Amino acid sequence: MTVIGDDKPGIVEQLSDQILAAGGNWEESRMARLAGKFAGILRVSVDAARAEALTTRLQTANPGLTVVVEGTGDGPQPGFRTFRLELLGNDHPGIIRDISRVLAQNGVNIEDLETDVTSAPMSGETLFRARATVRTPPSVGLEWLRTRLEALAGELMVDLSLDDSEPSIDAPDPSVTRG
Numbered sequence: 339m340t341v342i343g344d345d346k347p348g349i350v351e352q353l354s355d356q357i358l359a360a361g362g363n364w365e366e367s368r369m370a371r372l373a374g375k376f377a378g379i380l381r382v383s384v385d386a387a388r389a390e391a392l393t394t395r396l397q398t399a400n401p402g403l404t405v406v407v408e409g410t411g412d413g414p415q416p417g418f419r420t421f422r423l424e425l426l427g428n429d430h431p432g433i434i435r436d437i438s439r440v441l442a443q444n445g446v447n448i449e450d451l452e453t454d455v456t457s458a459p460m461s462g463e464t465l466f467r468a469r470a471t472v473r474t475p476p477s478v479g480l481e482w483l484r485t486r487l488e489a490l491a492g493e494l495m496v497d498l499s500l501d502d503s504e505p506s507i508d509a510p511d512p513s514v515t516r517g
Contacts, residue, residue, distance in 0.1 A: 339379070339381075339396070339408065340379050341353065341380070341403055341406075342376070342403070342404050343375065343402050345371045349400075352399070352400055352403075353400070356392070356400070357382050357384075359395065360388050360391050361384060361385060361388045362384035362388070362392050363382065363384070364380065365380075365381045365382060417475070418473050418474060420472070420474075421480060421500055421501060422470075422500070423469070423470045423472050424467075424499045425467065425469075425491070425498045425499075426465060426466070426468075426497045427466060427495055427496025427497060428463055429455050429463075429466035430466075430494075433466055433496065434453065434468065436494060437494075440486055440490055441472060444478050444486070445475045445478060446475075446478060446483065447472065448470055448471075449470075449471040450471040451468065451470045452470070453466070453468045453469075454466075480502055483500060487500055
């Protein structure tokens, strides 16, 4: 589900009360306050028989908050790999458009994206920073993608790193002994 509204104390508590009262379980979420608004996306599990009641409860019990409830999509696909992308450079229009274009043209999905602007410590210039988790199809290797992104980073005059720091979706858990 997604939620958005004017930020105020107690929004998460209200949502969690309604989810619990309908027999649901809060499983995963990303929430933030930005420009005076509170926005979030969360995944809740609930018995199918109680799903409609939960939806009604969430949409009517939270005045001033827009709540949209949808069913879940497909799960992880085998062979896809997850990488961490970080970017830092002088702020200018088009950075996200250019990076996301290269990713989309190569079938790479942006799973998580966080951006901000800050002042450079010495010069005071505005710096743009982006951190993303991206998921690549089996046909796109780390080095191949890194080469393309580094070429673009040179054109954009930003520092970019792409690391294999996230585990592959279908990678075996190294702490589990098999045999």
